Amino acid sequence: MKKSLILLAACLIGGAAFAQQTNPLLQHETEITEIIKTMTLEEKVNMLHGKNMFSSAGIERLGIADMEYADGPFGIREEMEPHSWMPLGWETDRATFFPTGSALAATWSPEIAYEYGKGMAIEAKLRGKDMILGPAMNIQRLPTGGRTYEYLSEDPILSGELAVGYTLGSQDQNEAVCLKHFAVNSQENMRGFVNVNISERALREIYLTPFEMAVKKANAMGVMAAYNKVWGTWCSENFTLQETILRNEWGFKGMIISDWGGTHSTVGAVTGGLEVEMPGNTYMGQALIDSVKTGAVPMNVIDARVRNILRVRLAITPVPKDVANTKVTSQPETQAIAYKVASKSIVLLKNEGVLPLASKAKTIAVIGDNATRTMGLGGVGAGVKTLYEVTPLEGLQKALKGKAKIRYARGYEPAPRAGWGQQLPENAMEEYAKRMATLKKEALKAVKGADLVIFVGGNNREVETEGSDRTSIQLPFQQEELMKAIAEVNPNIVAVMVAGAPVDLREVNKIAKGLVYSWFNGTEGGNALADVLTGKIAPSGKLPFTLPVKLDDSPAYALGVYPQQEQGGGDVFVNLVNRDRFAVRKADADYSEGIFVGYRWYTTKNVKPMYPFGYGLSYVDFKYTNLAAKVEGETIEVTFDLANQGQMEADEVTQVYIARPDSKVERPKYELKGFKRVAVKGGETTKVTISIPKDNLRHWNEFQHAWNVENGKAVIYVGGSSDNLPLQTEITL
Ligand code: BGC
Secondary structure, three states: HHHHHHHHHHHHOOOOOOOOOHHHHHHHHHHHHHHHOOOOOHHHHOOOEEOOOOOOOOOOHEEOOOOEEEEOOOOOOOOOOOOOOOOOOOOOEEEEEOOOOOHHHHOOOHHOOOOOOOHHHHHHHHOOOOOEOOOOOOOOOOOOOOOOOOOOOOOHHHHHHHHHHHHHHHHHHOOOOEEEEEOOOEEEEEEOOEEEEHHHHHHHHHHHHHHHHHHHHHHEEEEEOOOEEEEEEHHOOHHHHHHHHHHHHHHOOEEEEEOOOOOOOOOOHHOOOOOOOOOOOOOHHHHHHHHHOOOOHHHHHHHOOOOOOOOHHHHOOOOOOOOOOOOOOOOOOHHHHHHHHHHHOOOOEEEEOOOOOOOOOEEEEEHHHHOOOOOOOOOOOOOOOEOOOOOHHHHHHOOOOOOOEEEEEOOOOOOOOOOOOOOOOOOHHHHHHHHHHHHHHHHHHHOOOOOOEEEEOOOOOOOEEEEEEOOOOOOOOOHHHHHHHHHHHHOEEEEEEOOOOOOHHHHHHHHHEEEEEEOOOOOOOOOOOOOHHOOOOOOOOOOOOEEEEOOOOOHHHHOOOOOOOOOOOOHHHHHHHOOOOOOOOOOEOOOOOOOOOOOHHHHOOOOOOOOOOOOOOOOOOOEEEEEEEEOOOOOEEEEEEEEEEEEEEEEEEEEEEEOOOOOOOOOOEEEEEEEEEEEEEEOOOOEEEEEHHHHOOOEEEOOEEEEEEOOOEEEEEEOOEOOOOOOOEEEEO
């Protein structure tokens, strides 16, 4: 086992929340000092900005290779022309599409995240890349957030543990990661100019903690500065975030790169902590040379920036140009990882005796556009040109071959959308309505007389997209109407929601007898879905976010602080592509809910969600008994018995929430402090131990500007979801 995998296990089992391993970035300090001594100002500055769209320069004279970056986070992005977004159209760059962020998070498994990071790294190496632009790990603050599907969770500990796994998995393969987007890039609307007003406590406890964990526990080598501002200052020049917190407090030794088009000044950026302006050189090219020459930027600042890049450059062995891209990116080994993640991510929300599929179901109607839609590409940003992608329909056809007859009807299709700067033809919507009527008719015919209907709907990669948030969480393209009509003909419905973010399930939940969340689940998504639906494996994913009853229940909406009023402009990335990057204006986002993000809000304010954070059913029942908890040194040891009362082997994600009833500060009802995925054979009982570093109970003291762990009573709740915690005990700290 690799050293850091052992460390990961040790962190999880033995506590040590912020234990540090030897930092590989500090192994070449003397050599770097010597290199810097020989460099000219021009050579140094040449390293501090993009060379191509996805690379920055090394030092040719010294044989030090360029840094090659790869989007990330859920597959290695296809190759593009050096200075444009135009794909090169290669065949070797077909990559594995890994399940997107919220799917990975639904596994609740740092060990699976480790494999995920490893798989990404293996493919990045085949492509000659040094740094993966991922994991994307901003907190899922808004159910409508455009990149919720890319991000991990609404909870900092869950996000952090998974980011640690991903980072260790990748960096053990000698592939750097780039944690993104630092920090508080939790909305897409106006992301290029929004200023986040947030309390110090919420910033620290909720939004920064996952980054802190990945830096301290996994020595992440790269960080990407977010587009937005925090406390009035652009992230890419935010001295407080980048220098005071990231480097000085957390001990980050790697390099910070800007998001694409997210640099806004020369002196501000370079003195504020930024190493590399991406992708161009507007601010950190000639302007930076001039600033050094006039004395506005001291040479030691430049040297520090170069050192941070060289630390990463020398820690990561470059792939020779003639070796890279000689093999297809996606490989059986990495495809197997994608399957594993997908198969453990699927969340069963409701099951009135319809799942697993009964063998007597001989005719199955599969309905829905998402049954045949691939999800690797789409939206504005990172997509994956996959080698292959098994759709839900293909997965079911393969799994049910010779066992049941499948009738497929599309039922609905996505509404037509105008391309950038274009308008829809005049009669486009009328034509769409006609097509939709025909599709509905065909679907109603297909479901008639079928033993079961599997409705595969949800969102797609155009609905959930980088660059803009959704305006609602309503299921698009009249899916509810279609489902209602289907139910009148055949009420035996299993609904599969293919989505990366919350959708409004009020109607679906009424109509469907079985309900499954199956995510944008990657190359092997259809196979994993079929294996869960047919009962080859038990579902074991748990929600990494709260599914609200309605959008207005969620904190920022309930408080009326989102959406903010936009004052002109468009999306920063779209403007960058259109070479109109200044067409943006100022706006403020008030994070008025403070630390009450996600389930912290619902549980504390007694707002009942549709399905709570941490929720997910299995095909077996689990029984929790015999809880004990004790403090041992710096760790809280929680043990309990977990019995699988069913017939088949199944995984359960066990969760520990802790309340501090005598706290002197305002707190949520309880908070997730530890968790563990456990496999238990049918009929067996296993003892589970979850070690929680005392430090996980810290809170940010806004008066002292420091972390405190309060003494006193801690109530420990254990169970299988944030609203189903059958065991309870108390300890005193
Ligand atoms: C995204 C980043 C991405 C970069 C390069 C930006 O628009 O915010 O996450 O890595 O583009 O594609």
